[in-house]
Amino acid sequence: MSEKSSVEIVTEWDIVAVRQFGRNEAKEIGFGTVDQARITTAISELARNIYLYAKLGEIEIERLRDGDRKGIAIVAKDQGPGIQDIRQVMEDGYSTSGGLGAGLPGVKRLMDTIHVDSVVGRGTIIRAEKWLNT
Amino acid sequence: MNELQKQYTKILADYIEEQTERNLYIGQNFIRQLLQKNIAPEEVIHIHKSAVEEIIDDFPISLRHAYDFLIEVMVHYGLALSEHKSLLQQQEEMQLELQVATNIQNMILKSHVPKIDGVDVGMISVPARKMSGDYVHFIDDKNRYIGIAVADVVGKGIPAALCMSMVKYGMDSLDYSESEPERVLEVINRIVEKSVDDSMFVSMFYGRYDVETSTFAYGSAGHEPALHYKAASQTYEELVAKGLLLGILPDGNYEQHEVQLQQNDLVIMMTDGVTEIRTNLEMDAMAIITSIISEHKHERAQQIVDEVFKQLEKMQNFELSDDFTLVILKKN
Amino acid sequence: MNIIFQVQESEQVIRGMIEGELDTFTAPQLKEELEAMELAEGVYVEIDLSKLNYMDSTGLGVFVGFYKRAKREQASVKLVGLSSRLRRLFEITGLSDLMEIENEKRVELSNEGI
Numbered sequence: 001m002s003e004k005s006s007v008e009i010v011t012e013w014d015i016v017a018v019r020q021f022g023r024n025e026a027k028e029i030g031f032g033t034v035d036q037a038r039i040t041t042a043i044s045e046l047a048r049n050i051y052l053y054a055k056l057g058e059i060e061i062e063r064l065r066d067g068d069r070k071g072i073a074i075v076a077k078d079q080g081p082g083i084q085d086i087r088q089v090m091e092d093g094y095s096t097s098g099g100l101g102a103g104l105p106g107v108k109r110l111m112d113t114i115h116v117d118s119v120v121g122r123g124t125i126i127r128a129e130k131w132l133n134t
Numbered sequence: 135m136n137e138l139q140k141q142y143t144k145i146l147a148d149y150i151e152e153q154t155e156r157n158l159y160i161g162q163n164f165i166r167q168l169l170q171k172n173i174a175p176e177e178v179i180h181i182h183k184s185a186v187e188e189i190i191d192d193f194p195i196s197l198r199h200a201y202d203f204l205i206e207v208m209v210h211y212g213l214a215l216s217e218h219k220s221l222l223q224q225q226e227e228m229q230l231e232l233q234v235a236t237n238i239q240n241m242i243l244k245s246h247v248p249k250i251d252g253v254d255v256g257m258i259s260v261p262a263r264k265m266s267g268d269y270v271h272f273i274d275d276k277n278r279y280i281g282i283a284v285a286d287v288v289g290k291g292i293p294a295a296l297c298m299s300m301v302k303y304g305m306d307s308l309d310y311s312e313s314e315p316e317r318v319l320e321v322i323n324r325i326v327e328k329s330v331d332d333s334m335f336v337s338m339f340y341g342r343y344d345v346e347t348s349t350f351a352y353g354s355a356g357h358e359p360a361l362h363y364k365a366a367s368q369t370y371e372e373l374v375a376k377g378l379l380l381g382i383l384p385d386g387n388y389e390q391h392e393v394q395l396q397q398n399d400l401v402i403m404m405t406d407g408v409t410e411i412r413t414n415l416e417m418d419a420m421a422i423i424t425s426i427i428s429e430h431k432h433e434r435a436q437q438i439v440d441e442v443f444k445q446l447e448k449m450q451n452f453e454l455s456d457d458f459t460l461v462i463l464k465k466n
Numbered sequence: 467m468n469i470i471f472q473v474q475e476s477e478q479v480i481r482g483m484i485e486g487e488l489d490t491f492t493a494p495q496l497k498e499e500l501e502a503m504e505l506a507e508g509v510y511v512e513i514d515l516s517k518l519n520y521m522d523s524t525g526l527g528v529f530v531g532f533y534k535r536a537k538r539e540q541a542s543v544k545l546v547g548l549s550s551r552l553r554r555l556f557e558i559t560g561l562s563d564l565m566e567i568e569n570e571k572r573v574e575l576s577n578e579g580i
Contacts, residue, residue, distance in 0.1 A: 034180045034205055041209045092220045106213045288523040335530060337523075337559065356559035378560030382530060406523060456522070 006060040009078075015047040018059045022074065025061050029070050030132055039072060042110040042128060045103040046076040054080025054124070064129065071131035074111070082120040090116070138168070143185040150189060174212035176205045232292075236264045239295050243302055247436075248274035252345045252466055255280070256435030258443050259459040267294030268405050268459040271305045278346050279312050284461055285338040286357065286405040297330055301338075301380075315340040315353035316390040319377060323355060323388075326381035335381040339403050341373075343463060348395045350463075353388045355380045358406050363427065365398035370424050373401070395465040400435075402427065403463075407456035422446070427462075435462040471499050479510050485517040488525030496525070500532045509541040516547030526559065533565050544568065 007018040022043040026036045043059060050057035057078025064071035083089055089104050104126070108114040111128040118124040145164055149157040168178060183201040187193050243266070247255050259268050267288075273281035285301055287294040304325040308318060318340050326336050337357040343350050352360065356379030359372040377388035395401070404423075426445050430438045439460045446458075469492035470485040480503065488496060505511070515521075529545070536543045544566040548556065553569060556562040 032180075033202060034174075034176050037176060037206045037209050040206075041213075092217050092224070105217065109213060109216055110209070286523070288527040331531075334527060356561070358558060376560060376563075378564060379530075382534070382561075382564070 004060050004062045006058045008056075008058045009047050009050040010056060012051060015044060015051055018047050018061075019044050022059075022061050022072075025063065026072055029063060029072055031072070031130075035130070035132075038110040039074070039130060042107045042130075043074050045107050045110075046074060046126060046128070049103065050076060050078045050080070054078035056080075057123075064131070066131075069131055071112075071129055073127060073129045075128075076126045077123070079123040082122055082124055083116065083118040084120055086116050086118060090114075138171075138173070139181055139184060142181050143188055146182070146185045147189050172216075175215065176208040176212050179205050179208055232264060235292070235295075239265055239299065242299055243269055245270045245272055248272050248276075248280050250274065250276060250280060250345060252348075253280065253343060254435045254464040254466055255282075255461070256437070256439040256464075257459075257461045258439045259457070260443065261457050262407070265292055265295035266457045267298060268407065268457040269298045269301060270459060270461055271302065273305070273310070273313075275310075275312070278344060280343045280345070280463075281313065281318070281340070282343070282403065282461060282463065283318070283338055283340045284357070284403045284405060284459060285336055286407070286457070286459070287336050288334060293334065297326070297334060297336065300325065300329060301336060313342070314390060315342055315351055316388045319353050319355045319380070319388040320386055323380045323386040324384065327384050330381050335379040337379050337406075341401065341403065341463075343395075343401075348465060349392050350395055350401055351390060351392045353377060353390045355386065355388060358404060360404075361400075361402040361424070362393055362395075363400035363402065363424075363431065364396065365400075365431070366396055368428070397465060398431070399465050400427070400431065400438075401463040403461040405457060405459040407458040422449070435464045438462050438464075469496055471496055473499075473503070478508055479512070481512050481514070483514040483517065487520040488518060488528070489520065489522045490524045493524040493528050497528045497531065500528065501535075505536055505539040505541040507540040509539075511536065511541060511543045513543070513545050514547045515545055515552060516549070518549075518552070521552060521555065526555065526561070529565070530561070533561075542566070 005021070007014060007021055009015065009018065019040050023036055023040045026039045031039060043061075047059055050059070057076065057080065060073075060075040060077070062073040062075065064073055090108065092105050104114065104116065107126075107128055111130040114126065114128045116124065116126050141164060145157070145161050149161065165178075173181075179201065183198070183205070186201075187198070245257065245259075247257050249255075255272075257270055259266065259270055261268070267286060269283075269285045269287075271281075271283040271285070273279075273283075283305060285298070287297045287301075301322060304322045305318075308321055319338065322336075322338065336355070338355045339352065339357040339360055340354075341350055341352040341360065350362075350373075352373055352375055354360075354375040355377045359374045362371045362373050363369075364371065373391070373393060375389040375391050378386050380386070402423075423442060423446070426442045427438060430441045433441070439462050442460055443458065469488060470483075472483045472485075474481045484496065486492065503511070533543055545556075546568040548567055548569055550569075553562070553567070556565070556567055561567075
């Protein structure tokens, strides 16, 4: 079972809007202060990637439930240039180089899991999940 | 509340009560624990915030916001720290792999100094870094001929080592000790030219000693000339042969010359790690080497090369700036 | 340890001057600058080495790489101002038969002397 809402990313202010939305969701799900900060930072990184490199896209925030466990999913979708070598952008050290996909290893660290789908010239879908420790 | 939070709150409360060095010391020991358990910086600030809230009764709301702000910004610091840690781990893994590769290279490139009546051969080859760009190859039919190749790849480290393995396999493919030096150089040149990039090349001196006639035939592919020490006149002569470095043009033309060896004559082959030595002394490296050799010329070839290395190493304060290779052939 | 590479370009002639020490540490920098140089058929490149104090085999590699590219693109390269040490290095390696090189000259024009 899950509920979704999404925010379109067009201007830099949309990054702030989706951060705010994501933080509220995380708080309501029951994440503590530090995890709220981490989830918000992950949302921020993904939104910035869309804003800087894909120009147009959206971030979906999803509440997750699996039996007693609760969690949050961030899904970033864009129709941007796509990522050529996903394995490379997931490597440490790449993040400092800037460019599309920079910061993905960080998102992976902030969340529990990350899944990247990308077709060059078509766009990218990134899904990151984090579960509440029970 | 978890155990770490409890301990931290106690340590902080003690310090607020009494600002002693002892309490600070306890605090630092505690942080050591947090580091070991990989507690992120933002988490530490959170622990601190919770502790302060508990200890101080009238904790102002504005300070609470200030701590929340710090937690928020420290998330990035935590990311940088964990990336740094994972890069360190990668580096350790690479170092381990490099060590294995070095062992493999040493095994592949191990040279066996030939033992054959009438001639005495000594060799030393010391890499400046982990992997050597120098290589010595002996071809020996245990009877009449000894072939000696001394090679140097431009550059150092891993690329040079990979290139050298290729030269080694090339040498193995023409394992006939009676091969003419000019032929050997032509064949190796073709192999190297095909397979390396534009700014990579190899220099090689190749000599073939015929025990029956006491003649030493040699050719050079852009390599430092060998020296011929004549025992009778106690003089050194350069064994110069024209020839381009290996790996630059597909068809190399290599000169071949011959020299007759007399009893106690030496042929000294080396790489530019030997002659390019930057010492504090304003002396010609070649003059230093020949004077050391002259002093020890009565000893066995292996003892002479060891002595030259020992003294040159000392002159450079035991720091090698380049791979060092020296081979001496002595006619008994 | 440092290396300075200065270039003056006119239509078909490029003149460069290298100053400093060319070794394992500085060679990549020079390599990059030479690679950035645009070559074309008929272009003549002259590189002055009279202020190059030291060069090891890595430095030699940079010139060989540059020479090979120039040859492919039908440009010509000349190295000038070689000290006797450098000249010996080019002679031993056989490169002096391949590339055009010229000794240190214009002593009469400079006050520095050798």
